[in-house]
Amino acid sequence: MYLTNLSKNGIIKVMENTSSNQLQFSDLGLDKRLLDALVREGYVTPSPIQSQAIPPALNGQDILGCAQTGTGKTAAFALPIIQKLILNPPSKTLLSCPPNKRARAVILTPTRELALQIEQSFKAYGRYTKLKCSLLIGGVSQYPQELSLKQGADIIIATPGRLIDLLWQGACELANINTLVLDEADRMLDMGFINDVKRIIEFLPQNRQTLFFTATMPLEIRKLCDTILKSPVSISVTPPSSTVDKITQFVYLTDYSTKPDLLLWILQEQNIKSAIIFCRTKHGADRLATKLEKANIKTASIHGDKSQGARQNALSGFKAGRINMLVATDIAARGIDVDALGYVINYELPNEPETYVHRIGRTGRAGNTGIAISLCDYDEKDYLKDIEKLIKKPITQLDSPYPMTVFVKKEKKTQPRRSQKNKSKPNNLQKSNTQNKKNQQKNYHKKSSNKSNLINNTKKD
Ligand code: AMP
Numbered sequence: 001m002y003l004t005n006l007s008k009n010g011i012i013k014v015m016e017n018t019s020s021n022q023l024q025f026s027d028l029g030l031d032k033r034l035l036d037a038l039v040r041e042g043y044v045t046p047s048p049i050q051s052q053a054i055p056p057a058l059n060g061q062d063i064l065g066c067a068q069t070g071t072g073k074t075a076a077f078a079l080p081i082i083q084k085l086i087l088n089p090p091s092k093t094l095l096s097c098p099p100n101k102r103a104r105a106v107i108l109t110p111t112r113e114l115a116l117q118i119e120q121s122f123k124a125y126g127r128y129t130k131l132k133c134s135l136l137i138g139g140v141s142q143y144p145q146e147l148s149l150k151q152g153a154d155i156i157i158a159t160p161g162r163l164i165d166l167l168w169q170g171a172c173e174l175a176n177i178n179t180l181v182l183d184e185a186d187r188m189l190d191m192g193f194i195n196d197v198k199r200i201i202e203f204l205p206q207n208r209q210t211l212f213f214t215a216t217m218p219l220e221i222r223k224l225c226d227t228i229l230k231s232p233v234s235i236s237v238t239p240p241s242s243t244v245d246k247i248t249q250f251v252y253l254t255d256y257s258t259k260p261d262l263l264l265w266i267l268q269e270q271n272i273k274s275a276i277i278f279c280r281t282k283h284g285a286d287r288l289a290t291k292l293e294k295a296n297i298k299t300a301s302i303h304g305d306k307s308q309g310a311r312q313n314a315l316s317g318f319k320a321g322r323i324n325m326l327v328a329t330d331i332a333a334r335g336i337d338v339d340a341l342g343y344v345i346n347y348e349l350p351n352e353p354e355t356y357v358h359r360i361g362r363t364g365r366a367g368n369t370g371i372a373i374s375l376c377d378y379d380e381k382d383y384l385k386d387i388e389k390l391i392k393k394p395i396t397q398l399d400s401p402y403p404m405t406v407f408v409k410k411e412k413k414t415q416p417r418r419s420q421k422n423k424s425k426p427n428n429l430q431k432s433n434t435q436n437k438k439n440q441q442k443n444y445h446k447k448s449s450n451k452s453n454l455i456n457n458t459k460k461d
Pocket of ligand 1: 069073
């Protein structure tokens with residue numbers, strides 16, 4: 001049974017709930033102010049991580065949640081935190097502390113984008129409360145952040161580097177924290193933040209609740225759990241490989257050199273107006289963005305070398321529809337949450353199959369369907385095999401006018417470059433490849449003159 005309330009946009013968001021005994025938000029012991037905010041957001045039923053984590057978290061228990069973004073884990077920790085803060089107003093002793101010491105909950109997350117997203121969620125779920133959040137992230141001036149701390153924040157949402165800076169400068173104190181959230185702990189480890197996290201934990205009172213979320217459990221993360229969690233309730237939802245079932249996936253086998261043309265062809269052929277396009281490197285992302293701009297497609301790139309302001313502008317422009325294509329690297333794309341994003345394009349396949357799953361998880365969110373399209377050259381065929389192994393199914397191959405014609409690996413960068421003279425004289429293999437390519441493009445146009453969409457374009461073999 002679903003509630004029939006409409007959100008502010010008139011949109012009802014339904015999240016898949018695999019449990020047979022489907023709970024409602026009102027069954028979880030949440031305050032009316034939170035229930036009203038959830039109606040306003042258009043949420044109908046709690047997702048599995050929410051129905052399993054909210055009751056013990058409200059009870060004050062530690063949580064070890066194995067869940068990735070897209071499962072609804074932000075609300076799973078935000079709702080109990082807000083509820084506990086509103087039901088326990090600050091004591092007189094707390095109010096006598098300087099405002100920059102009054103925060104009672106701290107959320108640590110690896111990237112600025114995730115931090116922003118979490119702040120937006122706290123604001124949305126806490127809209128009928130007076131709680132204040134401070135967002136402490138790197139890449140932007142720290143002055144407004146210091147100011148917001150001086151005005152007194154109930155909740156701090158931070159990336160580890162900036163928080164540690166502010167702690168060392170005495171701009172904030174964490175002595176009154178009751179709840180710590182560690183979000184995407186495995187990513188913190190990958191991104192080299194784990195020591196900062198451990199240092200921050202030393203600033204926190206021992207007597208606190210810890211809500212710990214990670215998508216995977218490498219040894220270092222397990223050790224951290226063992227040291228900071230007290231008899232946690234363990235919850236594990238939707239392992240990465242099964243979330244992709246709702247996303248329709250296609251791959252085009254092509255050459256490295258024809259990827260730009262193939263991409264433009266796909267965008268036109270499939271009438272794709274908006275997509276996130278993933279590249280492996282920052283330079284690759286910038287180069288591709290320039291090519292798309294030249295083709296009159298409104299594009300922005302988002303990666304670690306861009307200033308925080310540029311990243312935020314790109315993201316808000318994309319969400320508002322002013323930018324059609326967002327070319328991203330993996331780190332920067334972490335936490336990008338765009339309602340109803342229809343397409344994810346892997347311009348380059350990632351060498352870690354789990355990254356593919358994270359990438360395509362940007363689409364098909366919150367009950368929506370999504371399409372993931374990958375461009376794979378000969379060098380990436382092993383990556384494709386690993387991905388298919390992880391998701392336990394083959395990805396449908398599609399035909400295009402730009403098929404794979406090069407069946408040898410690219411020369412590694414460490415090998416000597418070909419001289420200009422040699423470059424201008426293609427060898428026999430290259431000559432036959434070029435001829436092959438021309439023939440195949442001609443044949444394709446003959447074969448598919450009346451084919452126009454992904455479905456009737458699917459390879460039959
Ligand atoms: P998260 O995993 O927290 O990043 O959430 C992923 C997306 O799901 C966000 O767009 C949320 O707004 C949305 N969401 C979270 N919980 C629910 C729910 N119970 N019903 C519908 N949408 C939800």
